[in-house]
Amino acid sequence: MMKISFTINGENQIVDVDGETPLLWVIRDGLDLKGTKYGCGKAACGACTIHVEGNAVRSCSYPVKMAEGKNIITIEGLSTGDNLHPVQQAWKEEVVPQCGYCQPGFMMATAAMLNEIPKPTDKDIDQNIINICRCATYYRMRKAIHRAAEIQSQSPSL
Amino acid sequence: MFSVITLGLANYSLIVKQPHSTIEILSSDEISDDPNAEKSFDMMMDVLMHKRCVNCHPAGDTPLQGEDSHLHNFGIVRGEDGHGLAGYTCGTCHQEENNKISGVPGAPEWAVAPAEMVWEGKSRVEIATQMMDPARNGGRTPEEIEKHLTEHELVLWAWEPGIDAEGMPREKPPVPVDEYITAVKNWIHAGAVIPAQ
Numbered sequence: 001m002m003k004i005s006f007t008i009n010g011e012n013q014i015v016d017v018d019g020e021t022p023l024l025w026v027i028r029d030g031l032d033l034k035g036t037k038y039g040c041g042k043a044a045c046g047a048c049t050i051h052v053e054g055n056a057v058r059s060c061s062y063p064v065k066m067a068e069g070k071n072i073i074t075i076e077g078l079s080t081g082d083n084l085h086p087v088q089q090a091w092k093e094e095v096v097p098q099c100g101y102c103q104p105g106f107m108m109a110t111a112a113m114l115n116e117i118p119k120p121t122d123k124d125i126d127q128n129i130i131n132i133c134r135c136a137t138y139y140r141m142r143k144a145i146h147r148a149a150e151i152q153s154q155s156p157s158l
Numbered sequence: 159m160f161s162v163i164t165l166g167l168a169n170y171s172l173i174v175k176q177p178h179s180t181i182e183i184l185s186s187d188e189i190s191d192d193p194n195a196e197k198s199f200d201m202m203m204d205v206l207m208h209k210r211c212v213n214c215h216p217a218g219d220t221p222l223q224g225e226d227s228h229l230h231n232f233g234i235v236r237g238e239d240g241h242g243l244a245g246y247t248c249g250t251c252h253q254e255e256n257n258k259i260s261g262v263p264g265a266p267e268w269a270v271a272p273a274e275m276v277w278e279g280k281s282r283v284e285i286a287t288q289m290m291d292p293a294r295n296g297g298r299t300p301e302e303i304e305k306h307l308t309e310h311e312l313v314l315w316a317w318e319p320g321i322d323a324e325g326m327p328r329e330k331p332p333v334p335v336d337e338y339i340t341a342v343k344n345w346i347h348a349g350a351v352i353p354a355q
Binding site: 058113117126127 | 231232234243244246247249250254257258259260261262323
């Protein structure tokens, strides 16, 4: 066991846990943040995508010991107060989810991409958003990602 | 017949002998007349041509993975700096050490080699030639190549490749790490002579 401190969704946290524990376990079972999902457990599907230091990370394959001192954002922390993140707004407008299970991971991956590519092309989306949706909502997601880019461009503070 | 190309490296010249396509990196101070240099070269190249090395020196933009060196799943690409694209980087999945739970391999500076360092599909002479060519090796001197090959954690990861997602150990290079390191040093200190094809 080891004590590990990090910031998650703006709050400081200290956890006392086996350092090899996947960060996903700590987030869901330790901190009771259930928005981030377990999918494949081997960093393949992207359902567990979160942000660590602003970068998309597959939390099922990220030992919690590596989170020491880091800034972590999960889907619960993507919005700012009552203001939904542009990606969340777009996802609602385009009614993207079907079963919804994988969507938090997609939204986190999309938010990370838009930070680097504010106006992505279809090719950018195809190359950068490599999560897996078994409901195959890819078409609606692509529309929503373009819409999120529009919303974000009108919100320069984001 | 041979021509001498000055590389701007202290104490080193690249000598290309024709028609045998032999390249020698010569150092006036450090060259030894090591009769085992060619054996060292072969031992080094047995490692460098192993899948643990070649998988990240692919011929295309997509790295290879697995024991069968298939194209990396999910359409992963090299990106401008060898670390993937804006929305995902190698570090999205690969951390600084192997993950024993998920089976995802990891080591510091996990990345795809630059496009000018393609090894896949090339002969050992072609690989060694480009590896020692500053125009294609990131401007490295022979000393820096030696350091990269024998000390870089990402290279030495090949002998601690961990297990895959099914819990199966990944294959290690065919030469023990200590023998490999000795071979690299012997070869470079003997002048880094690349045998003819």
